[in-house]
Amino acid sequence: SAVISQKPSRDICQRGTSLTIQCQVDSQVTMMFWYRQQPGQSLTLIATANQGSEATYESGFVIDKFPISRPNLTFSTLTVSNMSPEDSSIYLCSALLRTNYGYTFGSGTRLTVV
Amino acid sequence: EDKVVQSPLSLVVHEGDTVTLNCSYEVTNFRSLLWYKQEKKAPTFLFMLTSSGIEKKSGRLSSILDKKELSSILNITATQTGDSAIYLCAVEFLSSNTGKLIFGQGTTLQVKP
Numbered sequence: 201s202a203v204i205s206q207k208p209s210r211d212i213c214q215r216g217t218s219l220t221i222q223c224q225v226d227s228q229v230t231m232m233f234w235y236r237q238q239p240g241q242s243l244t245l246i247a248t249a250n251q252g253s254e255a256t257y258e259s260g261f262v263i264d265k266f267p268i269s270r271p272n273l274t275f276s277t278l279t280v281s282n283m284s285p286e287d288s289s290i291y292l293c294s295a296l297l298r299t300n301y302g303y304t305f306g307s308g309t310r311l312t313v314v
Numbered sequence: 315e316d317k318v319v320q321s322p323l324s325l326v327v328h329e330g331d332t333v334t335l336n337c338s339y340e341v342t343n344f345r346s347l348l349w350y351k352q353e354k355k356a357p358t359f360l361f362m363l364t365s366s367g368i369e370k371k372s373g374r375l376s377s378i379l380d381k382k383e384l385s386s387i388l389n390i391t392a393t394q395t396g397d398s399a400i401y402l403c404a405v406e407f408l409s410s411n412t413g414k415l416i417f418g419q420g421t422t423l424q425v426k427p
Contacts, residue, residue: 242420296413301359
């Protein structure tokens with residue numbers, strides 16, 4: 201079955217630094233999605249990553265804080281910039297790999313900012 | 315404003331019990347409703363529902379969508395400790411010709427032996 205690989209699995213970072221999360225899909229997909237799940241909360245969509253164009257950000261999320269790259273149809277990165285403890289969350293990438301089988305999620309990155 | 319609401323937010327049952335989880339939504343340009351199980355980090359897909367009144371089943375789990383009532387239920391019969399997880403309801407909607415998901419708060423299910 202189709203797989204989405206995400207790394208790193210977890211990281212502990214100092215405030216003010218940046219972390220880049222990578223997401224690799226084993227098939228070509230048009231759209232990839234990045235979500236944040238804050239502690240005790242549900243998933244919130246950060247942005248939609250389109251190949252060949254700028255990412256589309258949801259309300260409350262900006263490119264300067266969460267720059268996204270989408271160099272080809274199987275790969276995307278999300279950077280969390282100038283981190284603060286409020287950025288401590290699980291970050292998940294997702295894609296629609298097979299029609300009628302829902303959106304598949306990557307394994308997730310648990311980020312702790314100290 | 316688009317929203318998805320789940321109830322209850324948490325539930326504690328004993329093995330063998332049957333549970334019903336609820337999801338209601340207010341979304342424009344509805345496409346589908348999805349149920350996921352989240353045990354660690356990555357949500358795993360359970361069901362995708364697009365048509366009203368058609369039950370989907372997978373083992374002890376089943377789900378049905380009511381588009382008139384804008385709601386769905388997820389049933390788990392003969393619960394086991396391995397069913398302990400967060401169950402997420404998400405609604406897929408069309409925005410600028412792109413399908414997107416909006417998630418409910420989740421229901422945390424704990425199954426005691």
